[in-house]
Amino acid sequence: MFSKILIANRGEVAVRIIRACKEMGIATVAVYSQADVESLHVALADESVCIGSALPSDSYLNAERIVSAAIITKSQAIHPGYGFLAESAAFAQMCKDNNIAFIGPTPDVISLMGDKSRAREKMKEAKVPVIPGSGVLKNIKQAKHEAKQIGYPVLIKARAGGGGKGIRLVQGPDEMENAYLTASKEAQEAFGDGSVYLEKFLYPAKHIEVQVLADEQGNTVCLGERECSIQKNNQKLVEESPSPAVDKELRACLMDTAARAAKAVGYVNAGTIEFLLDENKNFYFMEMNVRLQVEHAVTEQITGIDIVKWQIRIAAGVLLKFKQEDIPVSGSSIECRINAWAPGTVQLLHVPGGPMVRFDSALWAGYSVPPYYDSMLGKLIVFAGTREEAIRKMLAALCELAIEGVPTNIEQQIDIISDPVFGSGDYNTAFMKERGE
Numbered sequence: 001m002f003s004k005i006l007i008a009n010r011g012e013v014a015v016r017i018i019r020a021c022k023e024m025g026i027a028t029v030a031v032y033s034q035a036d037v038e039s040l041h042v043a044l045a046d047e048s049v050c051i052g053s054a055l056p057s058d059s060y061l062n063a064e065r066i067v068s069a070a071i072i073t074k075s076q077a078i079h080p081g082y083g084f085l086a087e088s089a090a091f092a093q094m095c096k097d098n099n100i101a102f103i104g105p106t107p108d109v110i111s112l113m114g115d116k117s118r119a120r121e122k123m124k125e126a127k128v129p130v131i132p133g134s135g136v137l138k139n140i141k142q143a144k145h146e147a148k149q150i151g152y153p154v155l156i157k158a159r160a161g162g163g164g165k166g167i168r169l170v171q172g173p174d175e176m177e178n179a180y181l182t183a184s185k186e187a188q189e190a191f192g193d194g195s196v197y198l199e200k201f202l203y204p205a206k207h208i209e210v211q212v213l214a215d216e217q218g219n220t221v222c223l224g225e226r227e228c229s230i231q232k233n234n235q236k237l238v239e240e241s242p243s244p245a246v247d248k249e250l251r252a253c254l255m256d257t258a259a260r261a262a263k264a265v266g267y268v269n270a271g272t273i274e275f276l277l278d279e280n281k282n283f284y285f286m287e288m289n290v291r292l293q294v295e296h297a298v299t300e301q302i303t304g305i306d307i308v309k310w311q312i313r314i315a316a317g318v319l320l321k322f323k324q325e326d327i328p329v330s331g332s333s334i335e336c337r338i339n340a341w342a343p344g345t346v347q348l349l350h351v352p353g354g355p356m357v358r359f360d361s362a363l364w365a366g367y368s369v370p371p372y373y374d375s376m377l378g379k380l381i382v383f384a385g386t387r388e389e390a391i392r393k394m395l396a397a398l399c400e401l402a403i404e405g406v407p408t409n410i411e412q413q414i415d416i417i418s419d420p421v422f423g424s425g426d427y428n429t430a431f432m433k434e435r436g437e
Contacts, residue, residue, distance in 0.1 A: 001316050002026055002077045002101065006070045007041065008091075009081030010060060011362045012378055013292070014041035017079050020308040029073045031066055033059035035370040040362040047073055054372045060084045063091045070100050077101035077315060079308075083374060086291040087114055103315040104269050105290050112265055113288045116159050117197045123285045126264035128257055131276060131284040133199040140180050143198065144173055150200050156180055158187035159195040164234025166190060169201060202284070204428040206245055206277040207231065209289075210258035211299045213310055214267050219320045222255035223299045223307075224329050228274075230416060232432045237409075238416055239295035240334045241302050244387060244425025250281060255324075261285065270296075270311045294337070294379065297360060301333035301383040332387040334394045336380045336413040340406050343371040347405030352397040356383035359401070369406050377408065387425070391417060412437075 005021055006029040007014045014030060018041060021028045030045035035054035042048045049069040052059035059065070061084055070078055078095055080086035080103070089111035095102040104110070113119045117136045124130055134146040136159055147154045147170065156179050158166025166187030168179035180196065188194035211223040227243035228236050246254065258273040265288075272289040296307045305327070314320075338361075345368045351359045361378025369377065380397055384390040398414045419435070421427050 001318075002312065004029065004046075004073065004075045005077045005079055005103070005312070006031065006066070006073065006075035007045070007081065008060070008066045008078050009084055009086075010036055010039060010041060010373065012360050012376065013081035013083075013294075015044060015362045016360055017081060017308055018044045020306065020312065024309060024312065026312070029069065029075050031060070031069050033372075035372055038367070040364060040367075049073065054370065056084065056372065060373075063088065063094050066091075067094050067098055067100065070095075071098060075100065077103055077312075079103040079311070080291065082291050082294060087289075089114060101315050103311050105267055105271065109265055109267055110290050113290050114160055116157060116287055117195075119288060120285070122265060123261055126260055128261045128264070128285045129283065131199045131202065131286065134197050136195050136197050137180075140177050143180050143196075144176050146198050147173070147176060150198060153201040153203075155199045155201050156183040156196050157199055158183065158191060158193070159197055160187065160191040160193040164231075166196065167234050202276050202278055204279055204430055205229075206243070206428050207236075207274065207286075208243055208246065208254065208277045208283065209272050209274040209293070210254055211293070211296065211307070212258055212262045212267065212271045212273060213305075213307070213314070213320060214262050214269065214271070215314050215319045216268055216317060217319055218263065218266075219323075220259045220262050220267070221320060221322065221324050221327060222258050223303050223305060223327060225251060225254055226293075226295055226298055228295065229427055229429045230422070230431050231429060232437060236295065236337065237432070238334065238336055238413070238422075239298055240332065240387075240390070241298040242329070242332065245277065250283075254283060257283075257285075259324075261288065269314050270307050294376070295335050297358065297379060297381045298333035298335045301356070301358075301381060302329055302331055303327055331383055331385050332390040333381060333383045334390050334417075336394065336398065336417070337376055337409075338378045338380055338401070338403070338413070339375045339409045340369050340377050341375075341409065342407050343369045344406035345369070346403060348402060349404075350400070350402035352380075352400035354393075354397075357393065357397050358382070363403070377403065377406070380413075391423060 004027040030048040051065040085091040093107040184194040214220040230238040358381040
């Protein structure tokens with residue numbers, strides 16, 4: 001097992017990883033930008049290293065400085081968290097070249113699954129159903145030709161990266177040129193790769209994902225599914241597990257397919273297979289996230305398995321101690337992402353308590369939210385025996401959560417959880433749009 005791990009991230013996820021390491025008796029090293037000198041992850045870590053200015057390109061996206069910090073502090077491994085360099089094959093390779101364990105999959109697998117077009121072809125080979133689409137497009141003319149073959153509406157999607165960047169909906173040929181150019185430009189700015197491809201736009205559909213753990217011996221297990229259909233601008237707002245749309249038979253089929261997909265690429269560590277589920281209960285592979293997911297906590301709540309700890313164990317060569325049939329799944333868990341509408345200083349912070357209420361965050365009263373990074377302030381997670389109880393518990397927790405000094409989406413989340421459509425479980429990815437948001 002590792003004795004010291006460097007966390008190549010900031011905010012809530014860095015705090016989450018540090019806490020897991022503390023429970024495992026592992027020393028931690030935080031890296032931080034000049035804007036994060038007073039951040040909670042810096043205070044909680046055993047050591048900390050400033051790696052640059054507030055700009056992500058000068059700090060959290062600077063692979064050379066992060067690896068140098070790991071070498072200087074004699075860290076044996078690096079946990080990338082999510083975002084920033086978590087899905088960078090080059091960063092994973094740099095860690096490997098410097099004999100530092102990367103807590104995640106191999107560089108080759110990251111590269112394969114990060115290329116959405118290649119990933120689709122690999123899934124086809126593994127008999128995993130994929131959404132009808134194209135290969136990487138060369139120009140607008142080809143895009144129009146492929147879209148005509150697929151049938152409008154289509155999505156233009158970035159070949160690289162994730163997080164909703166480089167995606168545009170195209171309803172007809174007249175919209176193609178502008179959508180193609182803006183999607184490609186956004187992808188280039190976000191990922192350094194402006195390549196795009198097409199996918200058939202499925203509507204209505206539900207966004208369902210399956211959490212996978214796999215060790216170096218090829219042992220692979222799935223920890224159930226998560227429902228992530230409530231999104232705005234391709235950014236998730238609410239997640240829950242299990243999905244109210246998935247019955248026992250469909251769940252077994254989803255998990256069998258996800259395990260087959262992971263094994264097909266030789267996946268090791270924690271990963272997530274994302275699917276679209278249509279109204280006829282047909283599901284299609286979208287992509288694989290080769291990292292810890294923001295919404296991993298709801299899976300932890302229903303299974304009792306600490307995913308971060310198992311990421312670390314697997315990277316250290318530990319084999320999974322459980323088989324698929326050994327994994328307990330019970331109850332219902334919901335997560336609401338609490339986002340800031342604008343930067344500001346937290347004047348007051350009150351976090352709700354009670355059994356099975358969890359707030360994963362790096363906030364503290366007096367903390368100044370910087371304008372340079374992701375807007376998420378924290379994740380409010382609840383667990384209960386039934387979905388109905390979990391909804392009531394989430395509403396109570398949201399009403400109790402108080403963050404003053406920074407404008408947040410707490411009221412928006414209360415409206416979502418109170419919506420009868422959410423309560424019914426019969427919602428899809430158009431939920432926010434249908435609410436006029």
